[in-house]
Amino acid sequence: MKEETEKTRVILNLPDSISQNEVIIREGEAAKVIDPKPPVKTNLSGVIGAPVEYLKKRVNTNQFKQERSHLIVEREKIMLTLIINEDNDYLRGQVQGQLEQHPKFIEFGVNTGKIWTPIELGMFFKMNRSFFMDMKSNMKLVTELMNFTATVNSKVEQSVKPNGSQTDNFAQLVNSNLPESFFLNIPVFKGMPAETLEVETFAKINGREVLFTLLSPGANQTLEEIRDKAIDEQLTQIREIAPDIAIIEK
Numbered sequence: 001m002k003e004e005t006e007k008t009r010v011i012l013n014l015p016d017s018i019s020q021n022e023v024i025i026r027e028g029e030a031a032k033v034i035d036p037k038p039p040v041k042t043n044l045s046g047v048i049g050a051p052v053e054y055l056k057k058r059v060n061t062n063q064f065k066q067e068r069s070h071l072i073v074e075r076e077k078i079m080l081t082l083i084i085n086e087d088n089d090y091l092r093g094q095v096q097g098q099l100e101q102h103p104k105f106i107e108f109g110v111n112t113g114k115i116w117t118p119i120e121l122g123m124f125f126k127m128n129r130s131f132f133m134d135m136k137s138n139m140k141l142v143t144e145l146m147n148f149t150a151t152v153n154s155k156v157e158q159s160v161k162p163n164g165s166q167t168d169n170f171a172q173l174v175n176s177n178l179p180e181s182f183f184l185n186i187p188v189f190k191g192m193p194a195e196t197l198e199v200e201t202f203a204k205i206n207g208r209e210v211l212f213t214l215l216s217p218g219a220n221q222t223l224e225e226i227r228d229k230a231i232d233e234q235l236t237q238i239r240e241i242a243p244d245i246a247i248i249e250k
Contacts, residue, residue, distance in 0.1 A: 102189055104186060
């Protein structure tokens with residue numbers, strides 16, 4: 001008796017994009033289908049020149065259109081943010097660059113109102129000798145701080161005049177063995193060369209204790225000059241590399 005084989009016809013409709021004309025059918029459990037993943041969005045951050053470096057390598061790759069991108073400029077924060085594919089939530093990305101203050105400059109606390117006792121300031125200067133103009137000036141300043149002496153002269157004036165006017169004044173003058181100012185050779189921003197800054201010591205009276213804060217008008221001026229120069233240099237390059245990207249100042 002002959003076995004009869006039942007044949008089943010299967011019709012497959014393949015898209016035009018499939019070039020092969022062979023279909024392979026396997027028996028058994030099929031492999032799991034991997035779920036499609038969304039594209040990885042661009043989300044980068046780095047130094048102030050990061051947007052420029054990104055544009056140099058990507059502007060001619062058709063990864064994004066200049067007309068669908070923009071650059072946000074935040075001068076106070078010294079920050080540039082490049083936004084690409086701005087009209088596509090699926091592909092939208094950003095590259096951020098920022099100029100940050102040098103961590104050691106921040107530690108000195110210049111122009112921040114940071115308070116030091118003479119011994120604290122002396123120990124800090126001793127451990128950061130490399131940021132002074134020379135070792136001799138550093139050692140002299142450390143010695144004066146570790147052996148700090150000061151004379152506080154107070155003057156109180158109180159009076160009541162016949163017409164009812166009153167005077168109530170209090171003044172203090174601190175005479176100490178410290179110089180009024182000293183010089184630092186220190187980078188203000190990360191990645192920037194060291195700047196020579198004159199720093200002034202200002203005394204604050206707290207009862208019988210004298211505290212110090214460090215001020216430097218020159219440091220403020222340097223911050224402003226470097227900030228604007230760094231941003232303007234980056235904007236000039238971006239306009240040359242990608243002239244159709246909109247630049248927006250905040």
